[in-house]
Amino acid sequence: MFAVIIPAKNEEKSILATLTTILRLPVSYIILVLNGCTDQTFQLACSIPDTRIHILYFSDPLGIDIPRAIGALYARHIGATGALFVDGDMSGDIYQNLLTLITSVESGVDIALTNCYPYIPHRYKLAKFVLKFRSQLNRELDLFKSLGLATPTHGPHAVSQRALQVLPAEAIAIPPLTLYWAKKSGLIIKVATSIPHESLRSPRKHRRHARLIAETIMGDCSMGLSLSRDEPPTRALGKHKLMGYHLERRFDLLNDWEQSLKSQDMFYEQHVILPGSSSSPD
Numbered sequence: 015m016f017a018v019i020i021p022a023k024n025e026e027k028s029i030l031a032t033l034t035t036i037l038r039l040p041v042s043y044i045i046l047v048l049n050g051c052t053d054q055t056f057q058l059a060c061s062i063p064d065t066r067i068h069i070l071y072f073s074d075p076l077g078i079d080i081p082r083a084i085g086a087l088y089a090r091h092i093g094a095t096g097a098l099f100v101d102g103d104m105s106g107d108i109y110q111n112l113l114t115l116i117t118s119v120e121s122g123v124d125i126a127l128t129n130c131y132p133y134i135p136h137r138y139k140l141a142k143f144v145l146k147f148r149s150q151l152n153r154e155l156d157l158f159k160s161l162g163l164a165t166p167t168h169g170p171h172a173v174s175q176r177a178l179q180v181l182p183a184e185a186i187a188i189p190p191l192t193l194y195w196a197k198k199s200g201l202i203i204k205v206a207t208s209i210p211h212e213s214l215r216s217p218r219k220h221r222r223h224a225r226l227i228a229e230t231i232m233g234d235c236s237m238g239l240s241l242s243r244d245e246p247p248t249r250a251l252g253k254h255k256l257m258g259y260h261l262e263r264r265f266d267l268l269n270d271w272e273q274s275l276k277s278q279d280m281f282y283e284q285h286v287i288l289p290g291s292s293s294s295p296d
Contacts, residue, residue: 016116017043017094019085022102023075026053028215031105033062038109039116043068043094046102047085050075055102056295068092069287071295077263078230083187084271088286090178091275096120098172106215108170111207115172124177124201125192128169129162129208144228147235151190154242155197164205166192167231169214177201183272187263190231190238197242230258 018036022029036044046059049072059069070084082099089097096119098112111128118126131145148165152158166189173181173192180199185191196203233249233256240248249256274281287295 015043015093015095016041016098016120017045017085017089017092017096018098018100019045019047019082019089020100020102021047021049021079021081021085022055022059023048023050023081024053024055025051025102026055026058028103028105029055029058030062032100032102033059035105035107035109035112036100037062037064037066039098039112041098041116042066043089043092045070045085045088047076047081048072049081049084065289067289070285071287072267072285073295074264074267075262076267078227078259079187079189080263080265080268082189083183083268086173086178086181086186087183087268087272087275090175094178095175096172097178098170099166100170101216103216104170104214106209106213108209108213111209112170114207115170118204118206119172119174122202123204123206124174125166125196125203126172126206127161127164127166127204128171129164129205130169130211130214131163140224140228144231147232148190151193151235151238151242154239155193157193157197157203161193161203161205165190167234168211169209172206174201183268184265187265187268188234188237190234191241194238194241226258228258229256230260232256233258233260 018041044067047070048056070088086097098116115126145163148163152161181192181195185195236249236256237247270281
């Protein structure tokens with residue numbers, strides 16, 4: 015009863031390639047979290063006649079990483095024994111890597127990560143800053159020797175049913191906090207596979223996006239660092255706050271979703287499109 019969670023926003027160019035890989039996996043559920051889509055992503059997803067596909071459709075953009083948490087809560091709700099996270103734009107030939115992540119969780123690992131830096135290529139200055147923050151957090155958590163620079167922020171990763179139960183939704187919506195909470199909860203964390211970033215085949219984004227993503231990740235790591243030191247969570251770096259895309263994260267909708275899962279109320283019903291149901295979102 016393993017589940018794959020695929021966040022997607024306007025991924026019409028890659029979603030079919032991504033799903034082609036996912037459909038080969040031995041999983042029971044394929045949870046597509048579509049948010050703020052204005053292209054044909056929804057229609058393309060609905061064109062695949064596979065009863066494992068569950069679509070969670072949000073007309074509003076949820077912001078970065080919130081869709082992962084939305085999908086994780088749903089996976090927990092339907093009784094998944096584990097969850098694999100794969101972004102909708104990861105269209106590379108990564109089937110064996112994904113299978114390894116699932117196998118790792120099924121063998122007892124709670125957080126199975128991907129090393130997206132199996133070798134050291136030339137790195138731009140911005141990338142070096144981001145990796146420095148990732149390194150700091152992993153060292154602070156005493157995980158660097160086993161994880162290196164690996165993090166749930168980057169690359170496909172999988173979590174166990176135990177992790178789905180233990181991790182707060184916010185810890186999945188702010189990926190570096192997954193490591194903090196996993197370590198605090200005594201979960202088993204391991205790098206299960208390696209994929210050079212280029213092999214994910216995620217499309218290149220514009221420079222402004224790269225800068226905002228970098229700032230988001232650094233701010234997320236700063237929160238993890240402060241929590242690991244028993245300090246109030248902060249995104250501050252000196253006088254500068256590392257916000258990036260953080261303010262676009264819809265924690266209000268995540269909270270509404272978490273509450274609605276308990277009662278399966280109207281909010282729940284208007285966002286879930288199950289196999290065989292209507293293929294038109296509200």
